[in-house]
Amino acid sequence: MTKEQVLKKYFGYDTFRPLQSDIIDTILNRQDCLVLMPTGGGKSICFQVPAMVLEGITLVISPLIALMKDQVQALQANGIPAAFINSTLSANEQRTIETQCRTGELKLLYVSPEKLLTPNYLDFIKTLKISLIAIDESHCVSTWGHDFRPEYTQLYVLKEAFPDIPMVALTATADRVTRKDILKQLGVPDAKVFISSFDRPNLKLAVSPGRNRLKIIHQFIAQRPKDSGIIYCLSRKNTEEVAEGLRKLGIAAMHYHAGIDAKTRSEVQDAFIKDEIQVIVATIAFGMGIDKSNVRFVVHYSLPSNVESFYQEIGRAGRDGLPSDTLLFYSFADIVTRKDMIDKSELPPEMKEVQLAKLDRMKQYAETEICRRRVLLSYFNEEAQNDCGNCDVCQNPPVKFEATIFAQKALSAIARADEKVAMGLLIDILRGAQNRNVFEHNYHTLKTFGVGKELRYEEWADYITQMLNSGIIDIAYDERHSLKLNTLSWQVLKGERKVELVKFEPYEVKKARQEEAAPKEKSKKEVIKDALFDKLRILRKKIADELNLPPFVVFSDATLSDMAQKKPINKIQMLAVSGVGEQKFKQFGERFINEILDFARENTEPGKTRVVKGFTYVETLDLYNKGLAIEEIAQRRNLSPVTIISHLIKLKEEGNDINLKDLLPSYEYNQIIATAMRLNMQKGDALKPLFDELEGLYDYGKLRIALAMWEGN
Known part of the structure; x- marks a missing residue:
């Protein structure tokens, strides 16, 4: 193959x-x-x-x-x-x-x-x-x-x-x-x-100040009553407390961490995978080992230690491509805790330095005032062409200013220092600091020494961080965190690219503004709310339980969503649904088709728009299977007999058990086909020449039946 x-x-x-x-x-x-x-x-x-x-x-x-x-x-x-x-x-x-x-x-x-x-x-x-x-x-x-x-x-x-x-x-x-x-x-x-692009546009990114976390999480989950989610905590104690707090609020939640015995961990994980509990509250010991595609949200109760971990953990939401949410709680206390953990670890000094630098990048993500997706993508050396519009910063944008001159000063200083300085030393050069480190490396002799005196240390730190987050500067962790120039850097230096930055704000002012602009939840896509999607999801769970499988192994949410939109009612249509292969159709196809047909029958009323495209054929099939003649079906449905015949031919082509020979005597069939052969008719030709040649002896319905039988032989 x-x-x-x-x-x-x-x-x-x-x-x-x-x-x-x-x-x-x-x-x-x-x-x-x-x-x-x-x-x-x-x-x-x-x-x-x-x-x-x-x-x-x-x-x-x-x-x-x-x-x-x-x-x-x-x-x-x-x-x-x-x-x-x-x-x-x-x-x-x-x-x-x-x-x-x-x-x-x-x-x-x-x-x-x-x-x-x-x-x-x-x-x-x-x-x-x-x-x-x-x-x-x-x-x-x-x-x-x-x-x-x-x-x-x-x-x-x-x-x-x-x-x-x-x-x-x-x-x-x-x-x-x-x-x-x-x-x-x-x-x-x-x-x-x-x-590949690291962009996951289906994930909404949001950060919230680390206050009233349980209350905010409860509100967050209450808006997603049928959705599965993961909440990551830093400590085992946190997982137990948060899970217990959610259960008291009526949410089906369980905790998971390495201190639980293997049997219990396995039971909790299986219950989550099988959609028997809505939320799992876990340390990072959980998640890498699951392939559950219908996780709709990931919440970080505590700040992750680095961007890689954060990216991988939020990536467990929306694996099927449907809209999903991420929420990160952030406080200065999280930074202190993480730094303390690194300091007390048994890592060699050089690895501790790397981990602290990566923690700092995570802090920058949490505090950023530019598009969060840009920050994530730039970390993996990918440039976003536009702001995403699907993060809290984009939806509550801060005020920016033209900062190309500041950017050129910083980039020029990096270049003149041979790309060997980290952020702190770069700021010292820009501000003209007269300290030992500067003089030891003769940086006081650079043309860029002191060109940024007008800005305070905190302002330069904020602006350089924004440049780093937006991909205008790179960082080499394996070279003592030296700042490096890239293609975008040189475009800025040559005046080919403008730079806009967010105006510096003291931390307390920024935090107060972020608290006022709490994350606004967006509604689910219409298909997720659709009654048919819920009906299909219930059937999926029933089948999964029968086979002792996770529901997403039967069909993913994305496949159910496509099914709910296309509403297939035969094999050909079902195989056109994304994620339905031959084996899956063989195992589950007919049951899902029947569920869609039941849904259509329950929701179709005479004279009203049908909820399933093509359901008119199914209505004809139902009456045919009850033994009604073509004329009787036509009368019941208030349609012409020719239309009913076209329905039956279509149903036959799609694999339904329709015996066309019962609809046309053999002598009539033989006369019609003999005439068609004499006219050298081909599939798709107009029927009028055949009708005229037979002098109107047989109506168009019979002509269609005969030709359909002929083509089927």
Whole structure:
């Protein structure tokens, strides 16, 4: 099969998302690559499709047991033979899977790095016909990444063992330093790098001052009574207190953290995945291991430690592409707590310095007064062309001013200091500070020394931070946080690009203004409120419970949303719904079609607009199945017999059990077709010449039946 055939048959999609096709072609050409795509952007498709095209088995290295389980369940539901091997399996179960690997019954095998690196297990893998190696969550490889896993650093052995097998590393979060380190650690320094847009326009971004958090969360959830959400807290105690507080307010919430026994953690996670509880309140120990596509909101009760973690955690909302919300609470106390945690950690001094710098970027995001999406994208070295219009800053914009001269002064100072200064020293140069650090490096001799005396230290810090957040300046964490120039920097320096910045405000003034402009909630899209969507969601839950599956494995919210819009009432229409492949239709299609038909029958009244396009055919089919003749159906429906015949022909073409031979005697059929053949009629030709040739002996309805029977033979 081609990659396009695999995509349609197994996943139910007609087209690839941006970059997916190019990435798959690279893999099929046996080249290594690194893929950066946001959560929900379609990373898994990039290795799952070639796994089905290539001969052999794809080895997937995945960090968490729950993540493997969810992905394998989803693959199996799509008709793809896949399995995982981890500590949850018995010895017999593991041997069965290993046998399936050897006999070629499986196309994808998920393994944890810990399992892969146990004695002799790599030797077993070497006996298999490996077609592709996928390293999921590959940021875990790098010490610069936000979720470093020491065992991941040994995965270079895979490239040594399979030098000619393509390797694809995938992650949702990695800045330039991390990307470079991933390739080095995996032994594929020359791999082709694909960077999708990090933009998640379906996510609304908002920050709220860290006061009355539980009250605000309650109001926030009350506006989303049917939606699943995650609340992230810094401490185990916080998770328990917040979950208990929400339960007292009538919200189905449970807490989750590493201090709970494994059995309880598993039960809580399963209940959330199966939509049996609405909200899970968790530490960052939760989330990376789930593939739940219908999380509609993520709240950060406490400030995350870095932008990568924040981006990955909010990315667990709206994986299906539907509108979802994020809310971050922020207070100065959060910064103090985070800094204290870093100071008391056992990290080496240089890593502590990196973590503190990354925390500072997170603080900048929380305090920014430019479009929050611009800040996130610039962190990953991507430029946003316009303000997003879907964050609290855009919806309550602060006043900006023309600041090109200030920007040029700062950029010129960076250039003249050979791009070797961090923010504090840059401000000292601009303000003409006469201190030891400046004199030791002879920065007092630069032409830019003192050119920014008119601004206070706090103002320069604010403006440089805004420039950093908007992508006009880069920062190199691995070079002692030196500020670097980029293409945009030089455009500003040459006068080719103007710079607007938000006027500096003291912290207390800014905080008061933010509190006045509390996040305004936007209404859900109409389709989510639609009664049919709710009906389909109830059916999905019923089927999921019958099969002991998470509801999103049956169909995602995005698929139900498309179904609720298109309202398919036959196989052809159902297969046109995004996310409905052949296997899913075979398993669930008829039940969802029947649910849509029931909905249409309940909501269709004589003389009123039908709620389902094409339902007129179904009304005819219902009467036909009751044994009524064409004339009787026409009379009941107040339509002409010719129209009823056209309905029955259409229903026959769409696979319904309509016996056209019952509608036309054989001698009439033979005479009509003999005449049509004499006229050399082709499909789609006008019927009038045939009607005239037969001298009006048969009406147009009979002509249509005869030709439909003829074309069907």
